[in-house]
Amino acid sequence: MTSTPRAVTIVGASLAGLNAAEALRRDGFEGPITLIGAEDHPPYDRPPLSKQVLAGDWEPDRAALTDAEELQEDEIEARFGLRATGLDLDARELTLHTGETVGFDGLVIATGARCRTMGGTEGLEGVHVLRSLDDCLALRADLEAAPQRVLVVGAGFIGAEVAATARGRGLEVSLVEALPTPLGRVLGDEMGQVCAEVHRDHGVDLRTGVGVDRIEGDRRVERVVLSDGAVIDADVVVVGIGVIPNTEWLDGSGVEVDDGVICDASCLVADRVTAAGDVARWPNQLFGETMRVEHWDNAAAQGAHAARRLLDAGVGPLMPVPWFWSDQYDRKIQLAGRVRPDDEVRVVNGSLDERRFAAIYGRAGKITGVLGFNRPRHVMRYRALIEQGASFDDALAAEF
Amino acid sequence: MRIVVDFDLCESNAVCMQIAPDIFEVRDDDFLYILNETPGEADRVRVEECVQRCPKQAISIAED
Numbered sequence: 001m002t003s004t005p006r007a008v009t010i011v012g013a014s015l016a017g018l019n020a021a022e023a024l025r026r027d028g029f030e031g032p033i034t035l036i037g038a039e040d041h042p043p044y045d046r047p048p049l050s051k052q053v054l055a056g057d058w059e060p061d062r063a064a065l066t067d068a069e070e071l072q073e074d075e076i077e078a079r080f081g082l083r084a085t086g087l088d089l090d091a092r093e094l095t096l097h098t099g100e101t102v103g104f105d106g107l108v109i110a111t112g113a114r115c116r117t118m119g120g121t122e123g124l125e126g127v128h129v130l131r132s133l134d135d136c137l138a139l140r141a142d143l144e145a146a147p148q149r150v151l152v153v154g155a156g157f158i159g160a161e162v163a164a165t166a167r168g169r170g171l172e173v174s175l176v177e178a179l180p181t182p183l184g185r186v187l188g189d190e191m192g193q194v195c196a197e198v199h200r201d202h203g204v205d206l207r208t209g210v211g212v213d214r215i216e217g218d219r220r221v222e223r224v225v226l227s228d229g230a231v232i233d234a235d236v237v238v239v240g241i242g243v244i245p246n247t248e249w250l251d252g253s254g255v256e257v258d259d260g261v262i263c264d265a266s267c268l269v270a271d272r273v274t275a276a277g278d279v280a281r282w283p284n285q286l287f288g289e290t291m292r293v294e295h296w297d298n299a300a301a302q303g304a305h306a307a308r309r310l311l312d313a314g315v316g317p318l319m320p321v322p323w324f325w326s327d328q329y330d331r332k333i334q335l336a337g338r339v340r341p342d343d344e345v346r347v348v349n350g351s352l353d354e355r356r357f358a359a360i361y362g363r364a365g366k367i368t369g370v371l372g373f374n375r376p377r378h379v380m381r382y383r384a385l386i387e388q389g390a391s392f393d394d395a396l397a398a399e400f
Numbered sequence: 401m402r403i404v405v406d407f408d409l410c411e412s413n414a415v416c417m418q419i420a421p422d423i424f425e426v427r428d429d430d431f432l433y434i435l436n437e438t439p440g441e442a443d444r445v446r447v448e449e450c451v452q453r454c455p456k457q458a459i460s461i462a463e464d
């Protein structure tokens with residue numbers, strides 16, 4: 001039997017967790033709200049970490065999502081620097097890394113994801129991942145020390161942004177991607193090729209279809225050996241090879257985990273427990289498909305949805321059209337929908353040569369996605385068509 | 401309540417327009433226009449949602 005919680009505890013104090021807390025207050029929830037987060041900082045925004053903050057254009061405080069005063073005003077009890085290590089659903093208790101146990105009534109799981117790392121590089125200075133503010137500041141300090149060459153492993157969105165920001169600082173950059181085209185498995189080869197050309201146009205030494213064999217150096221990284229035998233001297237290495245959802249603390253709790261916390265269509269995990277953000281996997285009924293989405297917009301919206309679901313069993317399924325942006329050089333790249341690399345792709349506005357265009361994706365007669373290079377308005381218009389389940393032909397005929 | 405948009409940050413992605421089309425509009429020139437800079441208290445919840453959901457944190461509310 002499901003009842004309405006009188007108090008809500010949120011584990012994970014980042015975008016999804018904060019949006020959960022704030023949505024509860026906006027909706028007039030008056031019970032206690034506790035926000036528990038492993039990081040020492042109050043919630044901050046991650047996208048600027050590979051863009052403005054890394055570039056040195058923003059000081060870190062500009063990325064703050066809130067501060068102690070605002071949290072206090074909203075009567076959100078903030079407990080930072082505390083990691084949950086266990087969950088007992090029957091006793092309705094959390095265990096923290098300090099050994100403390102904390103009772104809860106309603107619970108939102110919002111522990112996000114962490115970077116995948118490359119084995120064998122532990123302790124080697126100059127090798128970075130980029131997820132947290134601390135990661136960003138460590139990498140920024142290394143970029144400011146005028147390195148000879150920055151090597152980025154993985155040309156996904158984060159890797160691409162780091163490469164672009166490092167080039168913007170006038171540094172020499174190598175970008176190594178195991179796939180034949182960057183983002184080929186997401187955008188398909190044709191559009192992946194456009195991304196590749198953007199990097200090359202900006203003077204990045206892009207190597208595709210090649211892996212990293214070894215990262216070498218004494219105390220500090222000195223060189224990277226690629227699978228084709230090439231050796232690249234580099235004194236800063238950034239590994240951007242994807243993320244892993246933070247679910248280990250749920251082991252043995254009975255919460256089902258399979259590359260993310262398994263939720264129902266409304267984000268419910270168990271009685272009075274929901275999940276949101278990068279950690280949550282749920283069936284998105286709009287697409288008839290189970291997904292875990294690693295985008296800003298989803299974490300914000302799902303955080304609010306998961307919180308509301310706790311209070312009101314009438315809150316229905318979450319069915320967004322996933323959408324994200326990536327800023328690289330002077331391009332604003334946006335993708336909405338669920339595209340597959342073998343979908344049909346058509347440019348519907350602008351041109352690939354100018355790198356200003358909107359392209360739509362289609363499969364089985366339906367529009368599945370839209371990719372924009374500096375075409376934000378078009379992306380939103382086509383996103384609405386995807387939401388309506390429009391046919392590919394109708395989308396092709398639409399004029400915006 | 402007065403709506404302030406930092407146009408250096410805004411990238412015209414129309415997230416705000418989806419929430420409050422009577423207040424925000426992204427036009428064919430790809431710029432964001434504020435249709436009603438001083439909405440009434442009845443709109444506060446929606447405007448706050450726009451502030452929250454703007455991925456560029458470009459919108460703020462001035463109380464003057």
Ligand SMILES: Cc1cc2nc3c(=O)[nH]c(=O)nc-3n(C[C@H](O)[C@H](O)[C@H](O)COP(=O)(O)OP(=O)(O)OC[C@H]3O[C@@H](n4cnc5c(N)ncnc54)[C@H](O)[C@@H]3O)c2cc1C
Binds near residue numbers: 012047277326
């Ligand atoms: C550098 C970078 C750039 C990005 N740029 C973009 C972009 O341009 N566009 C876009 O759409 N998206 C972007 N993203 C993705 C976006 O930031 C994420 O989707 C979003 O942060 C997910 O929010 P979340 O709250 O679900 O998880 P997270 O932000 O991962 O937060 C989870 C929080 O939970 C904490 N935590 C983990 N385990 C525990 C535990 N056991 N106990 C307590 N706390 C715990 C973590 O320390 C963390 O603070 C970017 C991400 C990064 C890292």
Ligand code: SF4
Binds near residue numbers: 413417424426458
């Ligand atoms: S949501 Fe923010 S970035 Fe997007 S159009 Fe509105 S103000 Fe601009």
